[in-house]
Amino acid sequence: MDAVLEYAPLLWRGTVTTVELTLASAALALVISFVVGLARLSPYRAVRWLAIVYLEFFRGTSALVQLFFMYFVLPLWGIFLPPILAGIIACGCNLGSYGSEVVRGALQSVAKQQHEAAIALNYTTYQRYRYVLIPQAIPMMLPSFGNLLIELLKLTAVTSLITINDLTYMSQIIRAQTALTLEPFLAILVIYFLISTVLIGGMKWIERRTSKGRNTIVRQGA
Amino acid sequence: GAGTLDEIRERGYAIVAVANEPPYSDIKPDGFVTGAAPDVARAVMKKLGVPELRSQLVPYGSMIPALQARRVDMATSGLYIKPKRCESIIYSEPDLCGAEAFAVAAGNPHNLKTYEDIAANPELFMTTCAGCAEEAYALERGVKPEQIKVFTDPPSGIKMLQQGRVQVFALSGLGTQDLLKKTNDPNLELVMPVKGVPMGCAGAAFNSADDDFRDMYDKALKELKESGEFASIVAPYGFSAEATLAVKRDDFCPGN
Amino acid sequence: MFAGTRAQAVNADLRGQMQNIIEFQDVSKSFGSLQVLDDLNMHVVPGEKLALIGPSGSGKTTILRILMTLEDISAGEILLDGEPLWHEMRGGKRVRASEHHLRKMRDGVGMVFQQFNLFPHLTATENIEQPQVLTHRKSKAAAREKAAEMLSVVGLVDKRDHYPHQLSGGQQQRVAIARALAMDPKIMLFDEVTSALDPELVEEVLNVLRKLAEETDTTMLTVTHEMNFARDFADRVLFFEKGKIVEAGSPEDIFTNPKEERTRSFLRKFLTGIN
Amino acid sequence: MFAGTRAQAVNADLRGQMQNIIEFQDVSKSFGSLQVLDDLNMHVVPGEKLALIGPSGSGKTTILRILMTLEDISAGEILLDGEPLWHEMRGGKRVRASEHHLRKMRDGVGMVFQQFNLFPHLTATENIEQPQVLTHRKSKAAAREKAAEMLSVVGLVDKRDHYPHQLSGGQQQRVAIARALAMDPKIMLFDEVTSALDPELVEEVLNVLRKLAEETDTTMLTVTHEMNFARDFADRVLFFEKGKIVEAGSPEDIFTNPKEERTRSFLRKFLTGIN
Amino acid sequence: MEWSWSVAYDVMPRLAAGLIVTVQATLVGALVAYVLGLALAILKMSPYRLVAWSSYWSSEFVRRTPLLVQLYFLFYVLPDLGIFLEPFAAGVIGLGLHFSTYTSEVFRAGIENVPKGQWEAARSLNYSTIQTWRHVVLPQAIPPMIPPLANYLITMFKETPLLAAITVVELFNAANIYSNSHYKYLEPMTLVGTFFLLVSIPAAALAIRLENAFRRKA
């Protein structure tokens, strides 16, 4: 264990990379979730289809394959992504496809009457989503987003295979330098567990914050 | 093209692909990369007016695509000069040479001295890294693809050997030696050199379009070798400077 | 002003002389194979208070939803202030209304739903304020002032910062009424606004509506099953069945002396239930 | 046989001379800090039909659930046929009943629930047949025969192959009764077996119970809010409040001439509601 | 970069062999995930607080840490503790163990959705615990679980490339080995992606139909 402790600075840098990768991909995934989730509800068939193609592509293939494709194949076409960016894009796009289903599901579960009330008040489609539907849907999305965030954290471990110096990769370096196996793996398992537990705590905190003062379960009539 | 070195000079640092394999490369706990190959490269680049190397860890199997995709300016750290590779990339003059080695169970129960010995016994399994020279040596000498289990990193390979999943671990001599020393397992034994394969010589590798850069590098490397500084860099890592000085790139890849 | 409007409205003779604010011309509406409105003709003058009554499924809600553009029509024409609601002229051709046209037409219409449909994530004040800001581009301050005014009309000043779930059903419905009124619609639609309420809460909402009917000159259409209320509220009562008007007339005529047998049998049930 | 049983049961004088089939001795039961049964003493003779009545929360359901071993007791002792239900002797010591002991004791008890609790994945016949096979190790053929017999007792022969969701609530409840009866329990417990039913279905179930009360000598405890039914069904009525028996007596006594003021006030509400 | 059919043709047999391993790993892994998941669900619902608590947290530990690292752990660490697993075995155990933490939630939800009255009815008919599970609870709990369990099967299928890290030559690894020695990436990786889509899209469509079928029944 001492040898591993000696390499604590590497582990620390890996932890930072992993967290950065997770958060950056999460931001990307969030944007994609909303864009694709809303596109699924578009009145235009073509837009809906594009969204479905996106969804099925990223949900239907392995994240690792996507990662390798972005890292090794895209450059052959002149699309050059630095590894960390390829990692962020692959993780973000992959999780974004799952997130878009969460967004769509939550939006669809907002009562139809809320749509109608907004139309009756002459809101534009944009206003309807921006001010009425999305604010009501967000509290419903949060628990699923929390789970997806953990999936994302775990997914970032895969980026070690395209040489991103994340936690998992650092553990491989430590193994090469020290020829230890149990200790580095145990150490990063614990670190991953701690990170995800902190992330879950953070999401729970946000859930509590957003549900404060308002009750999203609409009590309508008797 | 020709401008690569100028770009690097302007930038102030070069991005170098480094493998995770002591003693070719050696990563300090603070993340600083040394080891024989990066140290040579660092000295050469200093001569070329580039004060800093930034290293990126890349497995052997991924170094060539990384060069082709220009993810790195050059690759160092023990990428052997091989004709097949020379089709895709270009090399500097050799910078590190060493014999090949096997790691086997103590007492070498299957009496493995050459790749042919492995090929002769299809029951046996060997492990080496993906896309490594050793894999090519093995296949060229009749080892069946099913006999080769590719490891993700050398310590995993040693683990497989210790656990009996494979009977032989093949890698560069010094790499294997270093690993066995760290593992410190009395049940393992080093076979070095492996007969019937040439001494492996590595060079710094470049994108095929960067021949100007490569030529400048060669010139600086030559100066380094002649000044004796080269020997003083590689010797502490266990490499023999004479062995390296005795060979030329054209011995492996004529016209590369 | 108010007295004049009422008088005009009840006086059927005058009706031809002024512009109808709502005009249904041979309107039909089907859901799949189910015909809900059947060649309906109907006229409403500005300021008129109309009560729509009739058995369940007769198409009353559908009429309001069509006026609110929540459903389109299958055939016929509807004019609001003389302008077609569901069609427009483009390049000399009569085409189905675009969203742009509908938005323009919707501006003069407000609706209160059976299920209130307040926005649960906004307080009472915000519920009234937001639509003014978003659709009428009012300043936040002006919208807030109007919201306060409307809350006092419906008697809920003290609940202004409550969220819907913190309000009783009757209070929620009054906020919904205030929200619709704050948009200054020329036409207000009320669809069984009390039927989702517990019996003791019904009166507080109906009283607000009675007061509105007295005090404003907005045209109002209300679907209701509360006959006593319809009598107080309406200038004219329309009795529907199977998507057609069976009988229309002043509350006095309809409730005390209906001409049609069908009306009489329908009202018998209700009137005995109420008194 | 039947006449004798009834006669014994109503005749309070005889009670001391025969073995009680159920005996509650100072039974208390608490849920957390809430005391639901309070030092309860109660005796039931074999074949007796008992109706348990009382306000909501008085502990009636809890008594049945304890007898069915769905809840344990906090203090006191319950004897079934003289044998402790919730305790047993092991190595000369009195210990809390083991699952083994409970299984043995449960064998003589059957229960019908308010929510029927039929097994939804089994047909009516299978619902009745399976418990006989599983707990009484009967042959499938014998169990099926008994099932047919029971279905005819409750008048549902023609529904034998229907799944619960294909049956009305009243029919489901009758199957549940048949299922419990098929196990030949010595004691049957009925907990508001009609309160989940629509009013028109209530009578069909109560009639089945009336018939059973007449025709079998099984001991029956029924919790009910149907006072007319309690009067027809019971040999003895127990009126509970707050986990205690306030008054006990023949239906005649309780329903026509209750001694306690509390009983009178409770029954006033019901009796006016029924007639 | 030009697509080369000869490369595609060359790599195809290896990919086909890899696909077989992928499918085998998925199916065996799923079996492990289902069996282990059910056991875990029952443990998590245990009346014994310590059992419930420790099974919950160990399952959370597995769920919150990456499968890749768990695979390394199973493959390289366990032998030191005397547990020696073949790559394929380590792979399917890793997959199964990891996904059992998900399937256990499906099982738990399915079991908790069986109304309490059903347990009580079984007790009132004097069923033993095993009979209650076997004849009352599971027959009702299992059908609604099938669609989510089928979805996890698809997810596991997509996770199999991780087994490459422990030397299982499944579809992805087959392509990767080829790429590393031939320096061709376009064709093998594109083909692997295509293979995945070819299997997972129809499978997903099937799962949706399954879901609808069960929803209609309910």
Ligand SMILES: Nc1ncnc2c1ncn2[C@@H]1O[C@H](COP(=O)(O)OP(=O)(O)OP(=O)(O)O)[C@@H](O)[C@H]1O
């Ligand atoms: N979206 C729809 N799709 C299909 N049928 C519909 C739809 N909306 C309404 N209907 C049908 O149209 C008929 C008229 O409905 P409408 O709601 O207008 O009746 P109503 O007079 O308001 O009745 P109620 O007094 O019950 O509210 C009913 O038979 C109804 O089932």
Ligand SMILES: Nc1ncnc2c1ncn2[C@@H]1O[C@H](COP(=O)(O)OP(=O)(O)OP(=O)(O)O)[C@@H](O)[C@H]1O
């Ligand atoms: N599992 C439980 N946990 C906590 N409290 C309980 C539980 N079961 C019953 N109680 C409480 O015990 C009291 C008695 O309940 P019980 O169901 O026996 O009343 P009851 O006489 O059957 O009433 P009702 O006529 O409403 O069915 C009630 O206050 C009830 O809330």
Ligand SMILES: [Mg+2]
């Ligand atoms: Mg209606």
Ligand SMILES: [Mg+2]
């Ligand atoms: Mg009860």
